[in-house]
Amino acid sequence: MRTVMDLLDQHDPRRGLFLYSSLIESPEFLSYRDLRARACVAVASYRAQGLAPGDRVIFPFHTSLDAIASFLAIVSIGALPFSVKTALKPGAGVDLAFLEVIARRYRATYAAGLGADDARALALRLLVRGGAVDGAVDRAPGLRPGNESDLLFVQFSSGSTSFPKGVPVTHGGLMQQLAILTTVDDRREGDVYASWLPLYHDMGLIAGMLTSLYAGNDLHLMPPLEFVRDPMAWLGLLSRVEATHTITPYFGINHCTKQLVLDDAPEIQKWDFRKLRSWFVGSDPTDYDVMMAFQKLLEPRGLRAETLLPCYGMAEAVLMVSGIDRAERPKVHVREDGRKFVSVGRLVPGFEARITREDGTICKDGELGEIELRGATMVGRYFEDSTVDFFNEGGYFQTGDLGYLISGEIYIAGRIGDRIKVNGQTLVSNEFELAVEALAFVRAGKSVVFQIEDRIMLLVEVPPEEAKAGRRRELIEAIVAQLGVKLRLADVLFIRSGQLKKTSSGKLRRRVIAEAYLRNEIRFIETSDFEPKRTDHRKEGANV
Incomplete structure (x- = not known):
């Protein structure tokens, strides 16, 4: 080989x-x-x-x-x-x-x-x-x-x-994944890939860098911090080098959209994305409305809806598990309660999936449950860790992801451990976060929601000058409009920067943040209409 x-x-x-x-x-x-x-x-x-x-x-x-x-x-x-x-x-x-x-x-x-x-x-x-x-x-x-x-x-x-x-x-697992990825994104001779994702993360290392070394196409790389600082410069680079392929977590789409709404720089009129054929969108649950608003903003510059390819993957599968067909527009499913979830497509060849309830029985089409996987490039074990059974008794890997299947397509709702139970419903933390991050003054990835007993807590990192009177009510109203759930004003808190702990892949470590809150370690920002009160949650015996 x-x-x-x-x-x-x-x-x-x-x-x-x-x-x-x-x-x-x-x-x-x-x-x-x-x-x-x-x-x-x-x-x-x-x-x-x-x-x-x-x-x-x-x-x-x-x-x-x-x-x-x-x-x-x-x-x-x-x-x-x-x-x-x-x-x-x-x-x-x-x-x-x-x-x-x-x-x-x-x-x-x-x-x-x-x-x-x-x-x-x-x-x-x-x-x-x-x-x-x-x-x-x-x-x-x-x-x-x-x-x-x-x-x-x-x-x-x-x-x-x-x-x-x-x-x-393994070498075999990597080469199989590289073949999968370059088939799904239709890699051709002379293509140009551009990525800002960190190389220590599987999306940046495997989907961005190693596929390019495998296929032999030009690869334009920039450090992640440059994208965070200036997403408009990143979009300008995609146009300037006539990129055909790129990849980003949903966070990147949201970050770019907010800047596009605010920025009317004349150079935007010169951008040209007509050669861009494949833009993988992965890692985080995706807000369909924001993703399509992003596409509409750049449609005059040649960005087609079919270019955006929501996908699903994980380190335990080496990377990619599913993706939408590149000839299709992104697809959204609206559930009976009005909640929207984006399709991440069908499984790539060799994978099998099932959705299970908490008791291990198989869910019906459209029923939320845990996504379980096997086959293809699933690694089969954690490295030198005998404390964890990788596959369950049915031979499937329990991903910890909450989702459902409709006609063979996977829809991701969030993480099992991030479920929020309210009014007889089961919601997911990221649904609340996406709702508030649609507001102009909340940056992508700067909010977190967790549940303590029957209280739903929302913490939002903002610069002190943005923590204005009345803005906590704006956050509450955004959640009511999106999910029909009303948070208590006392449970909506502005906090100082640097406290939302994340994984190496940029995912929020909600349990770690919640535990810091319970230990009274979070530094709040007081506003003229609210002064956070310290409570000794440990004495109260509160649980996350």
């Missing part, structure tokens, strides 16, 4: 990676053949430093050409990288407490991409790339061949409800 390193030698020498440190500067370019050469230099360097097959490497995956070459070198040697989150902000540092747990749990002995002090603190040997890149380097001797069962790297589950679990990715 061919490896990604094998494929790099076969691609058009004019194709390669364009890396943007910012969108106001020209990118750094490296052809795929030169990337292979750089990776071979790293192979020689790492071997000289003692790295051998089977060694385990803590690998904060930065968005850089050197990091990509280092990753390819480590897997080519046969060592095992653990792809972990990096700091988004320069100089912010990595989460040493998290890395210490990972290094100890999985007996890592090396690190790459860390600072010397951090590696020393973790008692890890730091790998350093050395030597000049020689474009004439043709082949490093003894690169690992592509055996289907070989373990290539370990990625991590989202960790939204528990500590992230190691997910082992």
